[in-house]
Amino acid sequence: MVKIFDVAQIKKIDGCTVVNQGVTSVDLMERASLAVSEKLIRVLDINQPVLVFAGMGNNGGDALAVARILLSKHYKLDVYIVAPDDRFSDDCRENKERLERLTNVSIIKEKKDIPHIYPDCIVIDGLFGSGLNRPLDGVFLNVVEAINSSNNKVYSIDMPSGLFVEDNLNNNQEGIIRAEKVFTFQFPKLSLLLPDSGDYCKKMIVLDIGLCDKCINEEHTDLYFTEKADVATLPLSRGAFSHKGTYGKALIIAGSYGKIGAAVLSARACLRTGVGLLTMHVPRCGVDILQTAVPEAMVDADEFSENVSKVELDVNSFTVGIGPGIGTGDKAKYLLHDLFDRYHKPMVIDADALNLIAEDDVLRSKIPPKSILTPHPVEFDRLSGAVSKNGYERLKRARDFARSHDVYIILKGACTAVVTPEGKVFFNSTGNPGMATGGSGDVLTGMITSLLAQGYFPQNAAILGVYLHGLSGDLAAKSKSQQGMLPTDMIEYIGKAYRALK
Structure with missing residues (x-):
């Protein structure tokens, strides 16, 4: 059975993996981004324009790493970081610098900076992942509304941005990305399995990113996802x-x-x-x-x-x-x-x-x-x-x-x-x-x-x-x-x- 964990447990297992496998957190981010990129390469047309929207946290770092990998495969990308201030996570900043060596990256500080999303574009969403704990507001909400109103196909990394991992009763439903596919890491996320999330995740794809088996086995949960095996x-x-x-x-x-x-x-x-x-x-x-x-x-x-x-x-x-x-x-x-x-x-x-x-x-x-x-x-x-x-x-x-x-x-x-x-x-x-x-x-x-x-x-x-x-x-x-x-x-x-x- 595949275990289903809450946000604190996911963070704990990530940290445990870094220690037990002797890797850095940015290495783990690279591993996750490679897994997402492999799936995206199977569904993207190399001639179709792609817009990548990244946040300032680790989900944004995932998106920037994915953008770098797709660029190396000659996909046509425009990359936007939604950053009303300069509070990047360390790993996101590292991937931002790596990407900027290859291409220009645009910064969205306020609503007027949001680009027009043309109908033929594919959108990759990497604004927020499983760590989000409050409804989106400000320019982040503006970006989500722009993406949703475009009706373009959206692929989300780990979570549809704006969706909480567990209870979304007090969330702003207008501030959640409506994704065609969600490439989520290692475990299904509880909210993606509940009927209220049907508008935000048409299909969930769980990616094995090699998190530590020992850490996973030792972590208790009462929630499981049943597969063929x-x-x-x-x-x-x-x-x-x-x-x-x-x-x-x-x-x-x-x-x-x-x-x-x-x-x-x-x-x-x-x-x-x-x-x-x-x-x-x-x-x-x-x-x-x-x-x-x-x-x-x-x-x-x-x-x-x-x-x-x-x-x-x-x-x-x-x-x-x-x-x-x-x-x-x-x-x-x-x-x-x-x-x-x-x-x-x-x-x-x-x-x-x-x-x-x-x-x-x-x-x-x-x-x-x-x-x-x-x-x-x-x-x-x-x-x-x-x-x-x-x-x-x-x-x-x-x-x-x-x-x-x-x-x-x-x-x-x-x-x-x-x-x-x-x-x-x-x-x-x-x-x-x-x-x-x-x-x-x-x-x-x-x-x-x-x-x-x-x-x-x-x-x-x-x-x-x-x-x-x-x-x-x-x-x-x-x-x-x-x-x-x-x-x-x-x-x-x-x-x-x-x-x-x-």
Whole structure:
């Protein structure tokens, strides 16, 4: 797992690296700038003009070093340092002097010094990095506004200038660079993984700059970024003499009149993810649909035609998932109370089941320990009883909720966060905007219920399920396009997602 650190920890690891590797801080800056330059060379047209905007701190030093490297490769650059005074960091000053031996560098002291940004220019942003702790003002704000209003493509070094690494609630949203790509150093930055930063970072690229492994390993964090190598070892192997009973029995309670599709999607996803046996409990109106659409699943019919009301089966002989399309009426509420009274193993809880819990303190208190809850942001706000002001606050509340209720929270979004009962957070690295459509959550519910039924620990079921869900979406988007893909396409790519992990 890639660790995610706060600003103080990043600074500490930088300093530790300088000491342990016997390098200077300006050498470390050169290493970082080479990594950025290598990526930029792959995306820049050598004939396209480039404007570099640098600040006076170490992020500015990175930008000036990048400019020097690109000049040596014969790129067409104009370099501007935003410097209302002469308070340069030592390493920035060193890189300024190195660059000035090769080309002229313009200084922006006030608003009138800001150049016109022509439409065909690429902008490299190196005004401020991860150390920023207050909203931009003065000429720095003027420069950011000029860059954003140009609508040119912007590549930011380490952070979009103006964005804080963690909580941006009290930041000035107009004073943050809107970057096409952010080349961030060594670790993902927390704010880049939160939904509020979508306008400021369309794509994050993490660059390994060789910071000291010993320092990184010794530094504690509860925040992690999940990559392929982290989940590749999680899928359980299948024995030659195994049988359907080996891979678990799942029971998914889903659907109501007009929403049987949610049951179909969760059923198909559950089966594709590898469960041995699946039973679907649905209202009677859904029986023929399920038997036709998903012949591999068994169907247990509720006594009512249009809604689920009670499960007569021995629920403790199954791993249970509940929620997709069940509605929030009295019958569904009674079923959930009855289920929680009878079933005490970890289960998967989604959609309408979450909304029912949000309205009922007794239900909330009876959630089986180590269960996996899969809310989108609005569902989580209902569940927590408060509307979060931003993604940072919502994540904090999710960690508090997971601890106090001894559950896993899968906070769905672009970088879905798996929050554990211990308060650890695992951000996911797969998925795309094509998955932002009705039915994707039903697929995830089926997948995680399947993994839990197969014997995965809840944490591994959540992390692997979220990763496979996103990867299936990525494979579907590659084939169908983000605009044209459907949740049913994602289900068809679950097998290929498994194969891609090998």
